[in-house]
Amino acid sequence: MDKAELPPIEKLARLARLELDPGEKERLGTQLPRILAYFEKLSEVDTEGVEASPYAMALKDRFREDRPADPGDGMLRGQDLVEQNAPAKEDGYYLVPPVMGGEEA
Amino acid sequence: MSTDSKNEKVRGNIEAQDQDPIAERYETVIGLEVHVQLGTRTKLFCGCENRFGAPPNTLTCPICSGHPGVLPVPNREALRLGILAALSLDCDLQEHCKFDRKHYYYPDLPKGYQISQFDLPFALNGGVRLSSGKVIGLERIHLEEDAGKNLHADGHSHVDLNRAGVPLIEIVGMPEIRSPEEAHDYLESLKRSMRYAGVSECDMEKGSLRCDANISLRQHGASEFGTKVEIKNLNSFKKVVAALQYERKRQAACLDRGEPIHQETRLFDDASQQTRVMRTKEEAMDYRFFPEPDIPPFEISTTEIEALRPLLPERHWERRARFMQEAGLGEYDSMVLTLEQETADYFEAAWKALGPSQEEAKLTANWVMTEVLRLSNEKGLPLSKLPIDPGTLASLCRLIQEGKASNQAARKVFKHMAETGDSPEKALEELGLAQISDPAELEPIVQKVIENSKKAVKDYFKGKKKALDAMKGGVMRETRGRANPGLVSEILLRLLENLREK
Numbered sequence: 001m002d003k004a005e006l007p008p009i010e011k012l013a014r015l016a017r018l019e020l021d022p023g024e025k026e027r028l029g030t031q032l033p034r035i036l037a038y039f040e041k042l043s044e045v046d047t048e049g050v051e052a053s054p055y056a057m058a059l060k061d062r063f064r065e066d067r068p069a070d071p072g073d074g075m076l077r078g079q080d081l082v083e084q085n086a087p088a089k090e091d092g093y094y095l096v097p098p099v100m101g102g103e104e105a
Numbered sequence: 106m107s108t109d110s111k112n113e114k115v116r117g118n119i120e121a122q123d124q125d126p127i128a129e130r131y132e133t134v135i136g137l138e139v140h141v142q143l144g145t146r147t148k149l150f151c152g153c154e155n156r157f158g159a160p161p162n163t164l165t166c167p168i169c170s171g172h173p174g175v176l177p178v179p180n181r182e183a184l185r186l187g188i189l190a191a192l193s194l195d196c197d198l199q200e201h202c203k204f205d206r207k208h209y210y211y212p213d214l215p216k217g218y219q220i221s222q223f224d225l226p227f228a229l230n231g232g233v234r235l236s237s238g239k240v241i242g243l244e245r246i247h248l249e250e251d252a253g254k255n256l257h258a259d260g261h262s263h264v265d266l267n268r269a270g271v272p273l274i275e276i277v278g279m280p281e282i283r284s285p286e287e288a289h290d291y292l293e294s295l296k297r298s299m300r301y302a303g304v305s306e307c308d309m310e311k312g313s314l315r316c317d318a319n320i321s322l323r324q325h326g327a328s329e330f331g332t333k334v335e336i337k338n339l340n341s342f343k344k345v346v347a348a349l350q351y352e353r354k355r356q357a358a359c360l361d362r363g364e365p366i367h368q369e370t371r372l373f374d375d376a377s378q379q380t381r382v383m384r385t386k387e388e389a390m391d392y393r394f395f396p397e398p399d400i401p402p403f404e405i406s407t408t409e410i411e412a413l414r415p416l417l418p419e420r421h422w423e424r425r426a427r428f429m430q431e432a433g434l435g436e437y438d439s440m441v442l443t444l445e446q447e448t449a450d451y452f453e454a455a456w457k458a459l460g461p462s463q464e465e466a467k468l469t470a471n472w473v474m475t476e477v478l479r480l481s482n483e484k485g486l487p488l489s490k491l492p493i494d495p496g497t498l499a500s501l502c503r504l505i506q507e508g509k510a511s512n513q514a515a516r517k518v519f520k521h522m523a524e525t526g527d528s529p530e531k532a533l534e535e536l537g538l539a540q541i542s543d544p545a546e547l548e549p550i551v552q553k554v555i556e557n558s559k560k561a562v563k564d565y566f567k568g569k570k571k572a573l574d575a576m577k578g579g580v581m582r583e584t585r586g587r588a589n590p591g592l593v594s595e596i597l598l599r600l601l602e603n604l605r606e607k
């Protein structure tokens with residue numbers, strides 16, 4: 001995909017629900033085509049005879065212990081997530097457009 | 106609903122089925138998919154607490170809320186509980202397993218996909234044993250994360266993600282169930298297995314056990330299955346039975362009229378006790394499964410399996426059979442005593458403390474099934490937290506055996522002990538209920554009653570047996586019911602015979 005095929009930065013921002021100021025639009029507008037160009041490089045690699053794998057690394061059996069996370073680890077949690085991220089909220093719930101006839105599981 | 110009335114109900118249904126005209130025309134084919142929440146401390150892929158009933162969205166983090174750039178890491182305890190569940194159902198644990206993404210769009214699934222297992226589930230085969238001894242085969246068990254909850258209200262939906270990411274196992278049964286009543290039996294047995302294995306509370310009211318049902322009808326002897334309908338939204342065993350009974354009638358009526366059955370998903374509506382279409386086959390979902398690239402594959406080793414196997418208790422159906430054989434208990438009593446492992450443990454501990462005989466087992470079983478379970482219900486306490494432990498119950502039963510307390514007195518003693526925590530002996534003393542089993546103490550009382558019952562004595566010598574009961578009643582009144590009835594008869598007869606000889 002070359003630069004001409006990229007949708008306008010305004011459209012991408014809207015799809016990603018990001019608000020960009022003019023400076024950010026300018027910066028991302030030049031960076032995005034370069035990022036895409038990196039991926040172009042991948043297609044130059046000869047993968048003939050290499051088996052497809054969904055995993056990037058040859059790891060296995062990665063588990064964690066059943067311990068609650070440390071509340072002081074700096075991660076945003078609980079109601080703070082709702083407060084800081086939800087476009088609409090009510091009584092501690094995320095508010096979304098009506099969903100009817102769905103599964104009440 | 107009490108266990109008794111629940112079982113009465115099921116029995117009633119089974120009897121009703123005997124004169125069921127649908128059963129004469131069609132064979133019912135049912136398969137159940139059961140979701141069981143695992144009782145871990147934390148969620149499947151993050152360190153948020155796995156807990157029911159917290160205020161909305163308080164048990165969440167960027168991982169279970171589906172934020173970009175996070176890394177899910179599976180909880181080892183969830184897999185361990187999953188393995189225990191699978192072992193308790195005789196499944197084959199799989200050496201090579203992986204997680205996959207299952208895509209669908211719904212607000213309670215913030216990532217837009219659920220992390221589940223597609224082609225390499227952790228367990229295959231196995232079965233659920235019905236009370237008849239019939240075993241319903243299982244296809245597979247896999248691990249997956251639960252979704253959040255949607256609450257629909259005036260023009261909007263409210264989303265709570267506390268449940269999102271809670272570990273589940275999905276137990277997929279084969280279509281080998283042949284009636285709604287067998288489905289009920291299957292669920293009871295499965296729930297008991299899960300509770301015995303200690304993997305889940307299986308509390309349907311809290312949603313920790315949920316069930317979807319597939320049902321179709323076919324002509325007897327047909328080798329092909331009929332078109333199946335899936336029923337969702339079944340959040341109690343009663344609803345499963347009601348929905349399957351309704352759907353069975355609906356499908357039979359369709360087939361009778363020569364109409365085809367449509368492959369579709371239906372919802373059970375509690376108010377009307379009917380099912381209605383939720384989505385048709387044309388709208389069937391394509392979940393676009395693919396391997397979860399963020400979680401490396403995992404293996405279950407024989408060593409791990411063999412280390413877990415000894416942790417499983419005796420299975421509920423084995424224990425039930427043993428109670429019938431060793432303890433000589435009836436089928437119903439054995440079933441009630443093994444509904445919960447805790448009840449079975451309590452009964453067995455009290456029985457062992459009292460003595461080895463079947464008579465002692467029956468005495469203990471009666472007390473556990475009546476007074477002990479009632480007390481547990483009244484106090485809302487598990488048996489392990491009751492003020493009367495199995496050893497104390499055995500001491501009380503011994504007082505009955507030794508004739509120191511009548512059954513009636515023992516029930517009063519039991520209530521007193523439940524309030525005060527006293528020993529049975531002390532409670533008996535305190536309530537003044539100790540049975541008088543000392544002949545030296547009883548004889549003067551009997552003597553006095555005979556002296557005051559001139560007419561009854563005369564009647565007795567005339568051969569009126571009833572007169573004896575009147576005198577016995579007199580002794581009971583004198584002793585406020587504490588006299589040992591057997592001993593009273595014995596002394597009464599002896600003294601009367603002495604009188605006759607004079």
Ligand SMILES: [Zn+2]
Pocket residue numbers: 148151152153164165166167168169170270
């Ligand atoms: Zn979380």
